[in-house]
Amino acid sequence: ASRRQPPEEVDVLVVGAGFSGLYALYRLRELGRTAHVVEAADDVGGVWYWNRYPGARCDIESIEYCYSFSEEVVQEWNWSERYAAQPEILRYINFVADKFDLRSGITFNTRVTAAAFDEDSDTWTVETDRGDRVTARHLVMASGQLSVAQLPNIPGLHDFAGEFYHTGNWPHEEVDFSGRRVGVIGTGSSGIQVSPQIAKQAAELFVFQRTPHFAMPARNAPLDPEFLADLKSRYAEYREEARNSSGGTHRYQGPKSALEVSEDELVETLERYWEKGGPDILAAYRDVLRDRDANERVADFVRDKIRGLVRDPEVAERLVPQGYPFGTKRLILEIGYYDMFNRDNVHLVDTLSAPIDRITRTGVRTREREYELDALVLATGFDALTGALFKIDIRGVGGVSLREKWAAGPRTYLGLSTAGFPNLFFIAGPGSPSALSNMLVSIEQHVEWVTDHIAYLFKNGLVRSEAVPEKEDAWVEHVNEVADETLYPVANSWYLGANVPGKPRVFMLYVGGFHRYRKICDEVAADGYEGFALS
Numbered sequence: 001a002s003r004r005q006p007p008e009e010v011d012v013l014v015v016g017a018g019f020s021g022l023y024a025l026y027r028l029r030e031l032g033r034t035a036h037v038v039e040a041a042d043d044v045g046g047v048w049y050w051n052r053y054p055g056a057r058c059d060i061e062s063i064e065y066c067y068s069f070s071e072e073v074v075q076e077w078n079w080s081e082r083y084a085a086q087p088e089i090l091r092y093i094n095f096v097a098d099k100f101d102l103r104s105g106i107t108f109n110t111r112v113t114a115a116a117f118d119e120d121s122d123t124w125t126v127e128t129d130r131g132d133r134v135t136a137r138h139l140v141m142a143s144g145q146l147s148v149a150q151l152p153n154i155p156g157l158h159d160f161a162g163e164f165y166h167t168g169n170w171p172h173e174e175v176d177f178s179g180r181r182v183g184v185i186g187t188g189s190s191g192i193q194v195s196p197q198i199a200k201q202a203a204e205l206f207v208f209q210r211t212p213h214f215a216m217p218a219r220n221a222p223l224d225p226e227f228l229a230d231l232k233s234r235y236a237e238y239r240e241e242a243r244n245s246s247g248g249t250h251r252y253q254g255p256k257s258a259l260e261v262s263e264d265e266l267v268e269t270l271e272r273y274w275e276k277g278g279p280d281i282l283a284a285y286r287d288v289l290r291d292r293d294a295n296e297r298v299a300d301f302v303r304d305k306i307r308g309l310v311r312d313p314e315v316a317e318r319l320v321p322q323g324y325p326f327g328t329k330r331l332i333l334e335i336g337y338y339d340m341f342n343r344d345n346v347h348l349v350d351t352l353s354a355p356i357d358r359i360t361r362t363g364v365r366t367r368e369r370e371y372e373l374d375a376l377v378l379a380t381g382f383d384a385l386t387g388a389l390f391k392i393d394i395r396g397v398g399g400v401s402l403r404e405k406w407a408a409g410p411r412t413y414l415g416l417s418t419a420g421f422p423n424l425f426f427i428a429g430p431g432s433p434s435a436l437s438n439m440l441v442s443i444e445q446h447v448e449w450v451t452d453h454i455a456y457l458f459k460n461g462l463v464r465s466e467a468v469p470e471k472e473d474a475w476v477e478h479v480n481e482v483a484d485e486t487l488y489p490v491a492n493s494w495y496l497g498a499n500v501p502g503k504p505r506v507f508m509l510y511v512g513g514f515h516r517y518r519k520i521c522d523e524v525a526a527d528g529y530e531g532f533a534l535s
């Protein structure tokens with residue numbers, strides 16, 4: 001197909017055609033601005049375009065993980081399951097793109113490589129790998145939090161002669177593992193989703209586990225049409241409830257401390273969460289993510305449940321997470337993961353006790369032995385939050401690069417903007433609640449705030465908006481403060497870049513709650529964009 005040339009000049013250039021970029025394009029058009037999107041893939045979808053591995057599924061309920069800006073979309077779309085699988089989410093994104101003719105504003109198969117701010121004209125000059133050059137007043141980065149696949153730093157990775165996949169960059173053709181000996185490295189959300197699917201086909205599956213992660217049963221199920229019809233009759237109200245909550249969903253926050261209840265009461269309560277499935281157990285008590293002892297009581301309950309799911313007690317024990325608080329690495333929802341270890345063709349390889357020495361031409365060699373493999377699947381995660389931004393040479397005032405400015409960790413004002421880089425805005429940027437809330441609620445809020453801001457600037461004849469350094473410092477401090485009130489910074493998670501060697505260890509998300517964040521952003525806007533220097 002022929003490539004659509006991007007315009008030479010535009011009010012707003014948007015990078016990325018996932019949930020964020022698509023809504024940004026829709027909204028900028030609505031506000032009467034010229035806008036254009038540049039996307040690396042050959043179609044819309046973002047993470048849901050790339051993460052096509054078998055078993056890929058969202059861990060937020062479908063009725064919450066969707067757009068709410070269009071009542072028509074709400075009424076016309078029907079989710080089929082409690083937790084939507086990747087193909088259904090991608091169909092949904094395509095449905096929205098078609099409905100609003102969004103593809104007409106997108107250049108596909110094109111990567112933004114550089115963006116430089118010109119102080120004379122107060123515009124961004126954006127370059128792509130296809131030789132395009134676009135001048136834009138504003139630049140909106142909708143390039144994703146988990147969009148740069150991270151390869152593990154294991155020697156010999158490229159020596160492997162068999163089939164080789166990363167979950168975050170899965171081929172479009174169906175992969176058939178029948179009769180194969182397959183290795184999966186990584187037991188985060190992706191590894192725990194893909195492994196049971198591979199186990200059904202493969203002759204042998206070896207799961208290479210470094211750190212056991214906690215996983216709750218998803219209890220996925222078809223959605224009842226009557227329930228959906230009722231929800232649609234009051235969806236705006238339902239969504240507003242989510243916006244007024246900490247996590248951007250309908251999670252009930254238990255008021256009690258896990259330390260003040262009897263063992264019987266605790267078990268009875270946690271059993272209910274276990275039966276219901278999903279991640280809401282994190283809110284069963286007010287101190288689960290705040291107090292180590294409270295956390296340990298809940299962790300122990302889950303550990304026992306895991307033991308109960310796996311027949312071989314030795315394997316079970318190796319699957320039981322120890323040494324970091326429950327929920328501080330993202331709590332995973334599993335469908336058949338623990339049960340999979342009851343199959344004869346599935347083997348757990350504990351690489352904590354016997355680390356992987358290297359990948360060889362024929363497989364994986366640990367300190368103990370060599371595993372011969374026909375296929376290797378890397379479920380080793382992403383260079384989260386800053387990865388996609390750093391792939392582009394972004395230069396602000398005085399030619400300073402974003403990579404330099406953020407060398408010791410990302411610094412933003414409200415997660416939306418960074419000092420020294422006028423007219424540059426992040427959707428789901430570092431310092432925003434984003435992945436610690438329902439992403440879709442966050443994305444809509446970010447897009448609405450940023451596009452309203454841009455509309456305000458145009459309306460008032462303003463050509464430049466830049467975060468004030470002191471306000472940025474205060475925001476970074478606030479983000480750190482609220483994180484330090486929780487147990488999150490204790491674990492080695494992608495939330496603080498711990499999965500990428502050499503990445504500064506900085507907690508990159510705002511855990512103060514979506515509702516609180518939204519209020520702060522609204523107040524900033526109501527105060528004439530306090531903390532932004534406008535000219």
Ligand code: NA7
Pocket residue numbers: 146152153154167185186187188189190191210211330379380381382435492494499
């Ligand atoms: P995650 O959650 O970052 O998990 C990556 C997994 O890969 C995790 O088990 C890591 O072990 C493991 N890993 C990473 N590097 C290595 C090396 N070098 N050697 C061995 N094992 C390694 O990524 P996911 O894709 O599963 O999920 C990302 C998010 O997507 C998820 O949280 C949801 O929000 C959706 P570790 O735990 O670091 O010991």
